[in-house]
Amino acid sequence: MKHKILILLFLIFGLNTALFGENLDKKLSQKFQSTEILEKNCEKNESKSCEILAQIYIDQNITDKADFYIQKSCDLNSEYYCDKLIAKFLRNQDYDKAFIYAKKNYDLGEPTASHVLAKLYYNGFGVEKNVNLAMDYFKKSCNNNISQSCSILGNIYQNGSDDILKDENLSMKYFQKSCINGIYDDCVWSAQLYNLSKDYQKAVELVNIGCENKNFFSCAYLGIYYKKGLGVKQDNQKAKELFEIACNGGFNKACETLKKDYK
Template identity: 30%
Template sequence: MAYDLKKEEDVKDYLENLGIEYRFGCYKEKKPEVCHLLGDYLEAIKKDYSKAARVYKSNCLDYKHGKSCLKYGNYALIGRGREKEEPVEALDYFEKGCDLNDPISCLHAGILLTATGPQAKVQRDVPKGYNYLKKSCDHKDAMACHYLSGMYLAGVPRNVHEYNPHNPEKNKNIDYLIKPDMKQAFEFAKKGCELGNMFACANVSIMYKKGDGVEKNQQESKRYFEIAQNLQKAQDLTKEVKFQQGLDNKK
């Protein structure tokens, strides 16, 4: 059947049939990818977050679909489709997703476990969180590589209350879980940049300029600064295109 998507009734019919197809593919054919699409359909089209959550959870547990573990973890973390936030349950599902080699699940698990201050929502476990972040970076998640670089730039103190960003000399005497290491920070920043993280590129530029973790090189500093700028421009353009989609451009 051909649909005229300029007509409201055709759009409604198309979306209803799409939902029927996803339900058949998920419940009858038991295809994990289609079950995930069904969850996305319930989320984006029907705005039924509680049903979407059930689909994501089932697809994670029954069919071992990592992206669905991630989605359900996100729902639990922000309290979507439920009465309240459940960060401990969120971590459990991020870990499940990471075990299924979903890099963003690994990233979210790592950030939860290493967060401090008001952002801390679960019991801090830096070594475990580091391993999740490393796995995410190894699976080419740019943000995870950038996050790891930041951990090595400042170090990760055992007791965060002892760390004073305004007194570097005092910080030398505190106990670190991860000691500051400029070479490691540079390597992770460079990898994050190569994977497309503009903040990592900016850090690589600064490190080349200062000679932090790498030999000073003004040409390389300039080159990475330009890469960061180009990534920023590309991101801004993408945002602009998305914003203008559907607008009437009649003059």
């Protein structure tokens, strides 16, 4: 009886294994056939097929095929894959090609392309240096809420240069926008400029944004406002708590303040 059960189990197991193998072969075959269909469709310039193939080969880490279909997708006006091409050319310092595809993406309406063009024009990479044109692109990019462009504009106007006059009001404006859009160090730089006009309430509002988003530089600055009673009611306990948050977050100057003023 035991032998019959063993034979039966063996037969069932063997049958299941065969079925599993057959199903696996079918799946692999279907996958291969679907890839073939996508490739044929891509050859006919069906952009969605090219984009799917690009992602398939990116996921499989098949670099040569991924590169081919990324390029093809971009040629068929995929902003997403043009952006990937631009990133590759920038990594490889192939600025001529980076400029060509950034301009293409800009013409397609991709919002981050203006930031890339601005940096290329500002530094004269892949194109003749043109600071005025770079500034135009930075401003367009900042208006599209690309925070890096806002931050760069803040720095340019804060320091000035041979080509651009120093302008604290514009610097404050752009740092404030980059703070609101996620570059939280700029909350402090903007607050410092509001300090010059003694608008401490606005300064506090900005560093509070940074601190709430775990920017410990901002927390330390917020502590200073509470310690001195600038823009807020003076509160030494609140100031200490903010310095502790900043210190625990790795902002060493806050640790020094705690040792010096809150022993």
